[in-house]
Amino acid sequence: MEGTHYFEDIPITKQQVLNCAYGSWYPRYKKITPKSHIISSLPQSFIEYILQDGIKMPPEFFVDYILEDASEYSDWEQSDDEQSVVTPEARKHKQQQRRSVEDPTKNFSEIHEQIKSLIQKNGPMLPKLNWSAPKDAAWILPNHSLKCSSASEVYLLLNASSYIVHDLSQSLDECSDIDVANLKKEHKGLKFDLILKEWFDINPAWEFRCFVRDRRIVAVSQRDPNYYDYLHKMKESIKDKLFDFFDIHLKRTFQSETFVFDVYLPDKSEKVWLIDINPFSRTTDSLLYSWHEILNLDLSNYDEDDFDMRLVNEFSTARFASKEHSENYVPKDMIDAAMDTEKMIELMKAYQQQQLSDSSGDEADE
Ligand SMILES: Nc1ncnc2c1ncn2[C@@H]1O[C@H](COP(=O)(O)OP(=O)(O)OP(=O)(O)O)[C@@H](O)[C@H]1O
Numbered sequence: 001m002e003g004t005h006y007f008e009d010i011p012i013t014k015q016q017v018l019n020c021a022y023g024s025w026y027p028r029y030k031k032i033t034p035k036s037h038i039i040s041s042l043p044q045s046f047i048e049y050i051l052q053d054g055i056k057m058p059p060e061f062f063v064d065y066i067l068e069d070a071s072e073y074s075d076w077e078q079s080d081d082e083q084s085v086v087t088p089e090a091r092k093h094k095q096q097q098r099r100s101v102e103d104p105t106k107n108f109s110e111i112h113e114q115i116k117s118l119i120q121k122n123g124p125m126l127p128k129l130n131w132s133a134p135k136d137a138a139w140i141l142p143n144h145s146l147k148c149s150s151a152s153e154v155y156l157l158l159n160a161s162s163y164i165v166h167d168l169s170q171s172l173d174e175c176s177d178i179d180v181a182n183l184k185k186e187h188k189g190l191k192f193d194l195i196l197k198e199w200f201d202i203n204p205a206w207e208f209r210c211f212v213r214d215r216r217i218v219a220v221s222q223r224d225p226n227y228y229d230y231l232h233k234m235k236e237s238i239k240d241k242l243f244d245f246f247d248i249h250l251k252r253t254f255q256s257e258t259f260v261f262d263v264y265l266p267d268k269s270e271k272v273w274l275i276d277i278n279p280f281s282r283t284t285d286s287l288l289y290s291w292h293e294i295l296n297l298d299l300s301n302y303d304e305d306d307f308d309m310r311l312v313n314e315f316s317t318a319r320f321a322s323k324e325h326s327e328n329y330v331p332k333d334m335i336d337a338a339m340d341t342e343k344m345i346e347l348m349k350a351y352q353q354q355q356l357s358d359s360s361g362d363e364a365d366e
Pocket residue numbers: 034126128131132133134135146197198199200201202204207223262275276278285
């Protein structure tokens with residue numbers, strides 16, 4: 001029936017997902033990627049800390065944040081039997097002693113020191129795990145961004161993000177070559193890395209997501225949901241830059257034939273930066289397209305070096321559909337679904353699959 005969408009499978013293998021892990025491709029593409037530091041093979045103690053309920057912070061967090069703020073109030077926390085005025089320094093010391101008893105970093109002290117020293121030497125960092133950055137948790141930092149100037153800020157973001165939990169516990173869920181019954185075991189065998197990307201100020205207008213199928217760019221979408229009129233005037237030259245970048249650096253060298261990559265084109269510069277590589281699957285946001293559209297693009301009218309490209313239009317509803325960090329208020333897939341029938345079908349199907357795997361998991365546990 002015309003206008004009816006059907007849910008198409010996008011088969012993806014475990015190896016394709018692993019190829020997109022930051023630590024797997026960064027060494028090869030170091031020269032075209034903004035400088036990053038990789039803390040490999042995180043110990044179980046660190047992963048448990050990130051996955052635990054609640055957020056337990058190291059002692060320096062209380063000194064740097066809470067007591068700095070509170071020091072303006074000289075009678076703060078003074079008990080009835082403490083009649084003398086406690087100096088801020090004495091209070092800091094006392095509080096530090098109290099907190100150190102339950103320092104959550106004691107089980108991964110080496111990594112804690114590594115994070116602190118990397119930030120001290122190289123400045124603020126954006127943290128992420130193998131596949132995801134904690135974009136949904138930006139609200140938790142005072143600057144409402146992913147810019148971390150201390151190890152405590154890294155922990156706050158990682159602990160508060162459900163994208164990070166997804167990386168740690170569901171990253172292989174879409175793999176067509178893993179039996180549902182083996183998923184838990186496969187996950188247990190994964191190794192996780194902490195990626196610290198040196199922070200630089202990005203102009204979001206110049207971020208693009210490129211969808212590659214069988215070693216050919218099929219579609220490109222603007223990443224930021226806002227309208228920028230100047231992008232429309234430069235569309236052809238942007239396409240040329242993206243094609244050249246892909247052709248020179250990724251087309252023949254990336255381990256998978258089908259994948260999604262994100263780039264940044266700094267203003268007035270010829271340089272194109274690789275920001276990330278993602279699996280070609282529904283776990284990756286299809287932005288201004290639906291996955292159905294990407295899978296069914298007719299490229300017969302395009303030259304080999306040409307592809308479809310979408311920018312946000314002046315009156316596009318996309319900016320409302322994916323308001324920045326809207327995932328903090330309502331799950332993003334629900335917002336997408338409310339704006340797009342095909343995404344609604346994808347969402348229902350995903351919920352159905354989730355229910356199925358939950359119930360088969362329950363059965364296996366019994
Ligand atoms: N080094 C950096 N400095 C500052 N901002 C950055 C840096 N790297 C990435 N960003 C910003 O953070 C955003 C998310 O980064 P990244 O693509 O690595 O995370 P992600 O979780 O994989 O995102 P997605 O889920 O959309 O694929 C980028 O769109 C970019 O705006």
